[in-house]
Amino acid sequence: MIQTLLLTSLLFISQVSTREEKFINLKKQLENQGFQVIIELPPKRGAYGLLREADKKIWINPVVFELHIATQTLIHEAIHAAQLCAGKGKIKTLGLNIQPSNYARPFFMRYADVHRQDLEREAYAVQTQLNSYELAVSLLKKYCK
Numbered sequence: 573m574i575q576t577l578l579l580t581s582l583l584f585i586s587q588v589s590t591r592e593e594k595f596i597n598l599k600k601q602l603e604n605q606g607f608q609v610i611i612e613l614p615p616k617r618g619a620y621g622l623l624r625e626a627d628k629k630i631w632i633n634p635v636v637f638e639l640h641i642a643t644q645t646l647i648h649e650a651i652h653a654a655q656l657c658a659g660k661g662k663i664k665t666l667g668l669n670i671q672p673s674n675y676a677r678p679f680f681m682r683y684a685d686v687h688r689q690d691l692e693r694e695a696y697a698v699q700t701q702l703n704s705y706e707l708a709v710s711l712l713k714k715y716c717k
């Protein structure tokens with residue numbers, strides 16, 4: 573019993589540290605590609621993350637650490653970063669052949685602007701993949717040089 577508990581908590585610790593490593597690595601990669609990542613309340617109320625295209629500034633809402641969605645949030649913003657690089661400063665979709673799950677639909681359908689909807693659909697599509705982190709890393713490498 574105690575051994576099982578110990579094993580479970582060790583497993584939990586290793587999962588947590590992998591998650592933190594991913595966050596730190598992705599943040600570093602974004603910074604190497606000229607993006608500024610700050611852990612502060614985004615200027616848009618209620619947002620978990622935000623990318624300002626004009627100066628490549630990414631806000632990550634501190635609450636995402638408590639909600640345990642920090643890496644997921646950074647992955648989402650990293651896709652917008654790749655979209656910005658792909659459009660050479662004017663954000664555009666990457667044209668990926670993946671779709672977000674139906675559960676993610678309300679999150680991007682709430683945007684009135686159709687162009688914004690497409691950008692968000694793509695970010696949510698990547699974010700909801702099992703290999704979302706690896707995908708984000710490779711898309712950043714591909715489009716931001």
Ligand SMILES: [Zn+2]
Nearest residue numbers: 648652692695
């Ligand atoms: Zn977004």
